Amino acid sequence: MSQQTDTPQGGGAPEATPQTMQLGAARGGFLSQLRVTLARRTEGRGLALLTVVVIAAAILEPVVFTSYQVTLGRVALIGLVALGLTAVILMGELDLSVASTLAVSGVVMASIPDIWLGVLAALATGLIIGAINAFFVVVVGINSFIATLGMLFALRGLAFVLSDEEPVRLSNIDAGIAFGTPLLGPLTPRVLLFIAAFIALQIFLSRVKAGREFYAVGGNRQAAMDAGIPVRRRIFTGFMISGFVAALAGVINTLERTAADPTAGSTVLLASFAAAIIGGVLLNGGRGSVLGTLIGALALGILQVSLTLSGVQVDIQDIFIGVILLLAVITDPANLRAALAGVRSSFRSREKAQTPV
């Protein structure tokens, strides 16, 4: 995973996306086509969790749905970070630095008096951080888990340094209040921003060639390279998307609280990872969908808000989300298969050991 050589983009790179795989199997009538389609979907676990959470919330804390402004705001925050993660994880990489990116960009934004200039600077910060991450992963060749872990800590430090270890108040509080009022029907600007980001990424990953190549890069990097896909450039794009949306989440978070907290983002980190992974994005890359991430974000957002409304402390909320993430990563289809194969092979070897040679 450490070395990629950029092959020049030869004419007519084949589209090695999952969509093409369906064609061959789709001939056997509607039912079998449906079965194939369902087997290809990765959103099952996310949907199951969403169902459980919605039913539990409807019975125990129906306020979640009547005060949907709060719930949607939470979903938007978790979902934005999770969308960026989806782009990166699809390629088999990971961006742990999103939590600190959120904090740093928030502090950058609040430190600049002019609100629009601040937003621009914050988003630029996110892009730069994404580029730095990608540089270490693509050019230097470090595993993205470790590179972005180092960045997570370093950027947290940067947030403390820039903010003098105290929350930075937004100078233009009116902008924050305006940002929290409904703009289109009942939807506030932050929810609209999330919807826009969701649609944009959905179109990018399913309709744009560069986006569809993300799947190929994650599915089989060597094959993607041989097929002429500029793997290094795609990974750069992925990390910059992730940095950008994390910064956007930082902007939204800062506007919402009218202050930038240098410690922001640690709970969002866990929830957004849980959203992406339970939503079916395979950690090894190559499989997953933006829709699954949305489902995951909805489930975790509703869960968090209903726990908060029921008066459950933050510590216990952390336990809930931690358990969901642990279960999500264990029940990842590839991991389950590996575990089953391990059990089967150990049985087989025991049988072999018993038969005399």
Place this chain on the structure above:
Amino acid sequence: MATKESLTEAIAVAGSPASGGIEKKKFSPLLWIAENGVIVFTIALILFAVIFVNGFASLPNITDVFYRAAPIGIVAVGMTFVVISANYLDLSVVAQVATAAVIMIGISNEYGLLAGFAVATLVAMLYGIVNGVAVGFFKANAVIVTLSTTFIGLGVLRWLSGGSIFFGPEDGPIRAFGQASLGPVPASALLLIVITVILWFVLNRTTFGFAVRAYGSNKEATRLAGVNTTLVVIGAFVITALAAMIGGFALAAFSNTAVSSMSDGYEFRALAAIIIGGTSVFGGKGSVLRTLLGVIFVSVLTNILVLSGIGFGFQQMAIGALIVVAVSVDALARRAAKK
């Protein structure tokens, strides 16, 4: 489990030449820096501190460095096992250290030291087994698994302890250990050395240690050689957890207090010490003695920053940058060596 010799043979046969398990040494300066640079860097850093940093070369300060290095060091030498087994790291040591410290002081206050140790050991085993089963049996990603167990563990700890600070009795055995010293060397630093020696023995002189290193350099070959790799991974995480528990004890003894936030940043400091020491995050290569040197480097660096009045934020940036730079050197060296 097979004997060490037959294991070596089997892995040599099964492993591909590029795996790095058994390879010809070709001198490469970058590789030398990645593996042995820590000796030069540590000596240079100490010389720099002695000459340029006011107040470094005083006995109270050296003792203070030892006191602060001991808990991180114990955690880091334990976590070296997880890193060598090519499972990146155990993020949950941050929760493990704080949990152990709170249990040691909290339970020892009520039921005596032995009960405190017993409960702390059980909790450490639980951490090690949960992390180890998730990573070793379910083949889940170690970073994500330990990230979630960190939040679960810290959540439980804050919930049960209410985030309050626990104080040990002034005449208690934990306090006595925290204040005991041999000349300028505190007892906790001696404990670090004892743990390092024990873990060096486990890693370098036992079949289990050999299996950990073999698994780190080539998972599939080690499995084909007949090693129960699930147990190897669980073992690596259990050793890390037990070391983190003892690190928590040393940390609690240092101040005779315990609180859920006392070990913030330990996972990153321990990782920095391990990587700067020359243990590769790619797995297979490394030693606890190198980690010990890495701990000295990180502790002296932190001490210099503190003495120079540099704030908490810059310290974090320095440690984070150290991790990224050290891994970069290792990655570039390995690539250069392969060419």
